[in-house]
Amino acid sequence: MGSETMAKYGDLGLLLLRIGIGIMFIAHGFPKIMGGVPVWKELGKAMAVFGVSFAPEFWGFMAAFTELAGGIALITGIFFTPFAALLAFEMMVAMFMHLNHGADFPTVSHPIELGILFLSLVFIGPGKYVLLRF
Secondary structure (H helix, E strand, C coil): CCHHHHHHHHHHHHHHHHHHHHHHHHHHHHHHHHCHHHHHHHHHHHHHHHCCCCCHHHHHHHHHHHHHHHHHHHHHCCCHHHHHHHHHHHHHHHHHHHHHCCCCHHHHHHHHHHHHHHHHHHHHCCCCCCCCCC
């Protein structure tokens, strides 16, 4: 693929990636948000791998919110970079949590792959197709 093709279709490819991953993260985050405090508390316990054991409900809510709002941010391009960074951080937490629990490679590799994706998106940006530019 030549640089002409990349210049012509790169933003469209990025939009398709943003929409697909955004939908998936909305689908992951919505049930966690709706699960309320019991779900947030379980999610928040993952922070213990960093020695953070206080307020698991807060950390769990923040993780669920990051997935839901991050999915929306990916799709719309609004607050894209901050949410891509938050999602990359969340994937790092998930990776360390899985490693700490002795998970197998396929389980650990999933958040690693998504973390690489989100960190890359921090540097790439949303492209030209966004709902609002600030």
